[in-house]
Amino acid sequence: MGLERKIDQPFFKEVGEISRxxxxxxxxxxxxxxxxxxxxxxxxxxxxxxxxxVSITAFIMGLVLTIQSRPTLVEFGAAALLPSMVSVSLVREISPVITALICAGKIGSGIGAELGSMRVTEQIDAMEVSGTNPFKYLVVTRVLAATVMVPILSSLAIGISLYGGYLGTNIRGEVSWTLYVYQAYDALSYGDFLPSIIKTIFFGFAIGIVGCYKGYTSQKGTEGVGRSATTAVIVASLLVFILDLIAVQVVDILGLT
Structure with missing residues (x-):
């Protein structure tokens, strides 16, 4: 019991601090x-x-998913459904989640390290002494920027991955761009695009909040800066998966799938 209490207390304390x-x-x-x-x-x-x-990863995702899916569909005589299957998979799940994970690693760690360095070198304390509101200048701007940019990057990733899927379709066959676009978008609806974009807003917010929290509250010198950057990536990536699970359940309950 004592060991469990020691393990649980830091976890719930961290949750409380992030909530505050x-x-x-x-x-x-x-x-x-x-x-x-x-x-x-x-x-x-x-x-x-x-x-x-994000661009390189999205292109490879679309290309690889198409190449890997084609043999199974050909085996069942459903090769014509390849553009539709790939587009739905990329738009609903793969592109938004992979983009968010990339941003968690790239953006979350960057914010954590930057603010952590400012904290341990007492730059944030100096801003408070000079009358500047460091929370508003450093945290609010970065969280809002992450909330705005992650959906934009995700939308870009969807378009690039669909183009990668088009190239993957033409490796073993020959499908015109017009036909591919028609088949891909014919299988999609607003119920696919809207939840995909909305959940990336929450992804971006979570990444920004975690990165800023870890950096803003960093301690113990340069060791703390490295720890802030590392834990920001881990926690933000975990939150992305949790939020994605919640989003899938909500979409299913609302009947948008």
Whole structure:
């Protein structure tokens, strides 16, 4: 019992601290005088940092998924359904989740390390002394930027992965771009696109909050900075899977599948 209590207490304490940090974010974001210049700057850097990796990964996902799925469909005489199957899989699940995981690794760790370095070098303390609100300037802008940019990156990943699927379809066959687009989009509906985009908003928010929390509360010098970056990736990735599970259940209950 004693060991279980020691294990559970840090976990629930962490959950409580993140909840308080999130509540403070919502209080600060509603206050006047937003830092729009810093928000736009963070949108640029967050999108720029992850764009190349997201694009390459999305293209490979679409290509590999198509190549791997084709033999099974051919075996059942359903090769014509390949564009439809690939498009539904990519739009509903694969592209949003993989994009969020990439952003958790790239963006979450970057924010954690950056804010962690500012904390241990007392830059955040200096901002508080000078009368600046460091939470609003550093945390609110980064969380909002991640919330905005992850859905945009996910939408871009969907388009690139569908093009990768088109190339994969033409490796063993010959399908025109017009026919491929018609078959791919004919199998899709707003019930596929809307939940996909909405859940990436929550993915981006979770990634931003976790990265900022880990960095903003970093301690123990340079060792703490590294730990903040590492744990930000782990926790953000876990939250992505949990939020995805919740989103799937909600969509199924609403009958959008």
């Amino acid at each position: 940090f999130t509540a403070r974010f919502f209080r600060e974001v509603t206050k006047p005088k937003q830092e729009w210049d810093e928000f736009i700057n963070q949108c640029y850097w967050i999108g720029y940092k992850a764009l190349t990796l």
